Amino acid sequence: MSAHCQLTGRRPGFGHHISHSHRRSPRRFDPNIQRKRYWLPSEGRHIRLTLSTKGIKTVDTIGIEAAVTRIRARGGKV
Numbered sequence: 001m002s003a004h005c006q007l008t009g010r011r012p013g014f015g016h017h018i019s020h021s022h023r024r025s026p027r028r029f030d031p032n033i034q035r036k037r038y039w040l041p042s043e044g045r046h047i048r049l050t051l052s053t054k055g056i057k058t059v060d061t062i063g064i065e066a067a068v069t070r071i072r073a074r075g076g077k078v
Contacts, residue, residue, distance in 0.1 A: 003030045005052035006076050007059065007067055038064045040078075047078055 004011045010031040016024035031052045040047050042065060049071075051059065059067045068078050 002050070003033055004050075005031060005033065005055045006050050006071050006078075007055035008052055009074070010052045010054065040064060040068060049078070 012031065013029040015027055015029060017027045018024055033050060033052055034056065035048055035050055036056060036059075037046050037048050038059070039045075047068070049055075049059075049067075055067075071078055
């Protein structure tokens with residue numbers, strides 16, 4: 001599963017592990033990505049979205065119809 005949110009566009013951040021001796025090695029900060037299933041009443045079907053937890057809260061606030069409109073406006077496939 002790719003680590004990016006379909007709604008907010010959050011992607012992994014990159015940085016370094018820093019050891020006690022201050023040696024650095026690369027690491028990745030992945031967003032908290034979840035797969036969530038929603039009922040889309042306008043199309044009469046379920047859709048499965050890959051969302052960050054912030055994206056899930058956004059869907060709860062604006063509704064699934066508005067969220068799908070935003071995803072499609074960004075060029076995403078639903």
